[in-house]
Amino acid sequence: MSKHNYSNQSGNAVYGFGLIGAAIYYISTATTFWMGALGILKAIVWPAFLVYEILKFLLG
Numbered sequence: 332m333s334k335h336n337y338s339n340q341s342g343n344a345v346y347g348f349g350l351i352g353a354a355i356y357y358i359s360t361a362t363t364f365w366m367g368a369l370g371i372l373k374a375i376v377w378p379a380f381l382v383y384e385i386l387k388f389l390l391g
Contacts, residue, residue, distance in 0.1 A: 353377040
């Protein structure tokens with residue numbers, strides 16, 4: 332019998348919803364096509380922005 336590890340699937344779902352939400356936000360606030368394209372790239376790396384801002388708040 333194989334054991335399934337489902338602990339990472341919830342993390343993937345949270346990241347996926349965050350990715351979709353961030354992409355919608357960045358695209359809806361974009362004023363040009365290239366700002367929308369940059370918004371998609373920002374949406375992919377949104378956790379890095381979040382961690383940076385949290386650490387800046389806590390340590391700054």
